Amino acid sequence: MSLVAIDWGTSSLRGALLDDDGKVIEERLAPRGILSVASGGFGALFEELFGDWMRDRRNTCLISGMAGSKQGWVEAPYCACPAGQSDLAQKIIEIEPGRIAVVPGLSDMHDGVPDVMRGEEVQVFGALALGGMGDGLFVLPGTHSKWVSVKAGKVTGFRTAMTGEFYALLSQHSILARTMEPNARLDEAAFLEGVARADNGRGLLHNAFGTRTLALFDRMPARETSSYLSGLLIGEELRSQSFHSAGELVLIGTPALTQRYRLALGRSGKGLAVRSFGAEATWAGLHALSQVIR
């Protein structure tokens, strides 16, 4: 029997067919995030994309991510921190009893302001399983980066940083876009200049404007300004998180993103060990969770 593991996010949908040991038999990717699915249309789309994987009646399916949000397939209320795998397992919401279930996200609270995530918790549990770890500080860069603390196998707390979304807003919709070359490749020197700049104590609202004036005064070529802005934002994210006592930091994300964090940490996180995981963490997390539920 196999596990159909699904990571159904806001803008994309990934699925994997896993064997009993968690090994990936096949992977599928579709540009069908929950924002592209009409309310009530989730079941039919699931059948269309993954129906063949579910033909074998012994196969089960676990879905993580925004599919469990109010705007998703079925709402799976957040599980409050601290939370381990068994807490998540107890709060799954079954769509087809014994066969298809949605994993809840996690919530945390900081001085009266809630924080939430959906999907990243599964990646963290996957990285724990893959790395044979029980504790750690995990960083999941993205549209909304998550900084997740784990102790004895439980997520004790986490914080969101809107780094990727700020980057998209500023590079596409702000005045900075006018002196920025779209789709320029990462320029490491300009990126690190931005990271260093973020530490000057003058704040992001001021530093961001420099992305425009550096180009305006021909002090930085337009093809480098997107890297500089990316460095400013990731530098600002690192500046605001406390991780220097962590010893090790575990990055989970695409190589393109984790590379930038490694670069930035190389500058500011002296003596910090950095480990990275990619998409495999999602599949390992859903597989580990399926073992707990079983």
Place this chain on the structure above:
Amino acid sequence: MSLVAIDWGTSSLRGALLDDDGKVIEERLAPRGILSVASGGFGALFEELFGDWMRDRRNTCLISGMAGSKQGWVEAPYCACPAGQSDLAQKIIEIEPGRIAVVPGLSDMHDGVPDVMRGEEVQVFGALALGGMGDGLFVLPGTHSKWVSVKAGKVTGFRTAMTGEFYALLSQHSILARTMEPNARLDEAAFLEGVARADNGRGLLHNAFGTRTLALFDRMPARETSSYLSGLLIGEELRSQSFHSAGELVLIGTPALTQRYRLALGRSGKGLAVRSFGAEATWAGLHALSQVIR
């Protein structure tokens, strides 16, 4: 003889006819910022909107703002700080000799990163004239807020903060927009909650996300979240500027905006005196400058 004083910005155009003492005879406002004017179309538009004010051949015209930028009527290169009124006067660019001229903006440099403004310098000189001051710290809130230091009548330096533009981006284009009531009125309590929050040392990238989660968890009504976000951003701007030794701070802007800064300063700028000027600062600045040129 009269002065035709023009403040020609990115998105709007204001003009005033001033008598020899600087008193406003008539004011005009048009939604014709430089972005709405085709290259080469500035002269005709000026004639259409202000031609009657220029019929008297003794009248002269001074234009400040983005009309002096590369994308404007005629480029007036930035004047480097420190700069006083006479420095500006020497660098005006005449469009019609002896009759119509454009005022340059100012530039400053912070550790190799340039900073610029166009139009705000005239408002600062106007406030100096109106208030009978020679020194001070001036804050001009807006899309791009400017913090301007003046000593002995000269602008010694300034810093930009993209506060207004960040607010527009986040409240219109980000995920925060989904739980925000557009055009909601200022809620002072929510605004001050945001200002206080900005001081928690966790950074804007993290704090901004709370605007969404507070609404998501029904901890703040949707009609209050735009005020909260505004407070977060203005609080972040204040946090990053050093003004506590200033004694007095002079705000120049619309009453709606200066009111927010007064509120925020009331919380964090204990013991700081705050004075405000509005549009009259622009006219007073252009009038004072015309006296220097004459």
